[in-house]
Amino acid sequence: MKDKNNKEKLKSLRKQREAFVKNAREHIKISTRLFKKIKAEIKDKAMTIPEIAKAIEEPSSQVLIYVSGLKKFGMAVEKEKDGDYFKYQLVAKN
Amino acid sequence: MSKDNDKNKDDEATDINENTDANDTVEKIGVYICHCGGNISDHVDVEKVAESVKNIPGVTKVHTNSFMCSDPGQELIEKDIKSGSINRVVVASCAPSLHESTFRGAIKRADMNPFLYDHANIREQVSWVHDGEPATAKASILVKSSIEKARGLKALDVLKVDAKKHVLIVGGGIAGMRSGLDLAKQGFEVAILEKSPFLGGQASKLSRLAPSYEYAKDLIVELYTQLSKQNKVTFYTCAEMSSFKGYIGNFDVTLTREPSDAVKSKSKGEFVENRGIFIDNIPKETEEIAITIGAVVMATGFKTYEPAEDEFGFNKLEPVTTLEQFIQDYKKAETKKGILYLNNKKIKRIAFIHCVGSRQIPGIHEPDKNGNLNEYCSRTCCSSTLQAAERIKTTCPNTDVFDFYRDIRTYGRFQEDIYDSASEKGVMFFRFEPDAQPEVTENKNGKFPISIKTKDVLTFNEEIEVDVDLVVLVTGIIPNDISSMINMMKLPVGTDKFLQEVHPKLRPVEVANTGILLAGTCQAPMDITESCAAAQAASVKATALLYKGFVELDPFVAQVDTELCKGHGECLKVCPVDNTIEIDKVAKVNPALCTGCGICTAVCPENAIDVMGWSLKQYEKMVDAILAA
Amino acid sequence: MNSRKKLNFDTVVIGGGIAGLQTAIDLGDQGFKVAIIEKDATIGGTMIRLSKVFPTLDCASCITTPKMSEAAHHDNITLFTMCTLNALDKESNKVTASITQQPRYLDPDKCIGCRQCEYNCPVYVLDEEQGDLTLRKAAYIPFSNAIPQLALIDVENCSLCGKCAKVCPTDAIDYFQEPEDFIIEARTAVVTTGFNMTPADQKKEYGQGKIENVITALQMERILAPHGPYMRALRPSDGKEPESIAFIQCAGSRDKSLGVSYCSRVCCMYAIKQCMLLSGSLPLADLTIYYMDIRAFGKGYEQFYQNAKAMGIEFVKSKIASISQGADQSVALKYEAQEEGGKLATREHDLVVLSLGIVPEWDPTGICDIAKDTDQFIQCKMPKIAPTITSIEGMFTAGVASGPKDIVDTIAESGAAAMEAGNYMKHYH
Structure with a gap:
């Protein structure tokens, strides 16, 4: 089964699942763009969700989802609280 | 198609080879510490506990896991046993009453004797009752003592006892x-x-x-x-x-x-x-x-709650009865001109009062003569009452029905329909707060013998008074x-x-x-x-x-060392279960009856009787470990 | 058709939630061979996705995982996940289940659950296991205590980039897998298909799901769960730690306009439980439950309710007239204020939870001739003295498949179904 995922076969499968692949690539595009913007903000300093949202001009609800995603996959951590909001910062290796 | 639990099934051996484990002279103890989501780790520094035991001689593996009882958690144990890294298991998690059998199962699947395992309770005994540094310290002590106990564990067989069908x-x-x-x-x-x-x-x-x-x-x-x-x-x-x-x-x-x-x-x-x-x-x-x-x-x-003397006029005012009695009377009820007749008495107006003897609140309700309050909901009475009310309105539409309640609990399948139907047919509802119960009094001058007063929550605490022919107390369930x-x-x-x-x-x-x-x-x-x-x-x-x-029983029962036993019979005197011990030159224990309480161990002058899996030696080691910490 | 694989069991259990697991364990413990058919990638049903459970406040995981694990390791029980039931027929003492197993796009015998595929997958999508409040990958294991611990690829969100295949240490990934049909023949079937929550967006007065910080009770379960999306209680619009949280009871039950006239039986208790958990994590927050009747009828439930009152949770007897967006992303509730003689008043809360009701997960129409009742749940033929018997001889039901039920009642009924099925097999075969 060595060739089960080989290039030629994958190519035709991509064609067959064109709609899915397109959908997935769209997801990648959106998340890459958002992650990049968020990461740039919280690389050196911890920020609250409304602060990040304001800085990158994205809805705060969306920012929370992506920051919580960063946290889930070990790329960001929660820091101290500022008023009613917690701050988040990128972990060093990112 | 794929079966999701096949993998283990095929290589699951049926016989457990106890002897190999028991003959394994070097104890290799695996310690598994559970976060229990956050139940434990919110209060106990689990990593610190792990750190504190990893250098104890004989401890060969220390793992922490967010849920030891989950499959990945159990697989940690299985993997370590199969690889030969461990031959004793210590799990530190919730009370053993919850998951002892879960971990025994995991150990069995890895072909090790399931009794080469001890359990430290660091949830009920630690994280749920202590916090911070002392919690972590206590958890660490309990795990250490469990490690010492595990060192002395021997492979045991479950007791098989014939069972009557x-x-x-x-x-x-x-x-x-x-x-x-x-x-x-x-x-x-x-x-x-x-x-x-x-x-x-x-x-x-x-x-x-x-x-x-x-x-x-x-x-x-x-x-x-x-x-x-x-x-x-x-x-x-x-x-x-x-x-x-x-x-x-x-x-x-x-x-x-x-x-x-x-x-x-x-x-x-x-x-x-x-x-x-x-x-x-x-x-x-x-x-x-x-x-x-x-x-x-x-x-x-169960039986139904019997209202106290004069509780809502019970036993004092004649037209006050219970739902239980009402249901029996209603079987012989008659209808004339759309009006209900019970025991030959015309009932133009009837009232039901819910939660009599149920949902009692300390400080509000009067306890019975033994000081008891029935704080629970009796569950069945709302539907039962509403059905009675609904049936009265169906067969006797000219009888007025009043329902005094706290919450209507028609929770069950199709029960809400009865509530709807009762409302549609004109049952009148009044809602009262537990601290403002309806007052039932004799109505000497009026057309009706009984008067009920209450503050109705449905009309925003309006004071209302209703005169009726009969009050039915909806009495609850008591064992x-x-x-x-x-x-x-x-x-x-x-x-x-x-x-x-x-x-x-x-x-x-x-x-x-x-x-x-x-x-x-x-x-x-x-x-x-x-x-x-x-x-x-x-x-x-x-x-x-x-x-x-x-049936299979746990093997934690008393065992006699016949070499040491001199047949004093001290054990027999203190044994709390009849016929468990008999003396025939030496003591003999019926393992099916023995509860493993260990009182006999404490009184034996020769140290000849001990509980398997919980020996005196193990206890000494555990105490030493606790004192050393 | 004839080439399809056929497997034989004593009982086929449809649904691997707590009802199905308990039924299977109780049948397996009597020596019967049982197959559990589960549509998801993991067994455990709704219960494993909860935070803690009333009235004991045990963590749901602590109670569910051992049952999941017991079923998975039971000699007499076989699990089939990711399976759709196409047909369930009863003919001459034989139940035939025709099933399609959806592909995981990996070889389950090779997958070791190491999550390398997940870590390396570049596609992020909303995580439905976390109430869409955080992200997951397209290659993933549903959650940390899922059983089986096998990854799957969400094909609709897979870009076929090949990364997971490259990093998989056991060469398990197979993008070309196809759904597989098979047949299970058994002597009996037990339908334990559970429930869904009523849709959050159907009620106009409640904003149809468009108002920020109005969440469903199941989303709140995730927020409160040990491995939740935020690992603490925050409101989803901006991560604020809420100072005031309200629960709207009967949002989707006891409401003829929604076609759900019945009581969903668990919402009062889960709302009280969520309040208790919130008062633990946010001791200063104001917690309010807007309700019609509190139905705390089970063992220890009324005491649980009274404890909640004593803890300072506010219970407001009122039906909510409407929900709208308030100032600063708060939620404004219009209600009949008791203290003002029933006049409409407005209160604002940081976060509002809809205590949604329960509707059946499975509609047998076109799949099985088993009768539904007027409430759309499976009909019980002898609801009083044999509550698990259905319209078809040899087919039984337990749990929420036959009407809303809490976990305690579901587990008891599952034992009952196992008894009926066991006795049926003893006597009619």
């Missing part, structure tokens, strides 16, 4: 009949113990049932008809339990039957209104019957008085006075005493559907326990 059902109400029928169909012998000469219990007093309008009588007759077709069922009516001994698989029970003069003229199998199916074998004189059974199903049921059996069988009772299960979700129909199961309203208020479901759940547990003809 014979079940005693205590109580011949609907739950008892249901369970008896299930077990008889399994081919088990079934003995149904009932204190009255009738089968059917409290349901016999009911009429049509909410929400299906079936007659309770029909259900009882149906169950009895099916039961009487089974050839291994014995009805011990007019009987009470007079002694109870033994252990799962082999309980020795004595039943005492007394003569009764109840309804001699009736014939066997006849349904007697409000009493049940008559079983025509009333003893002529007192007789004692001894039976040996494998398991017991408790189906001792039957079975204190003699509770003592004899050592049954656990909850603060609500109902029998107490081990755990409402993990072991909902079992009590801590193995082989005794709960069915129906002896455990909590339930309607007939719920009682039958609970009874069948008890039946299936009894079946699983007994169907093989033997």
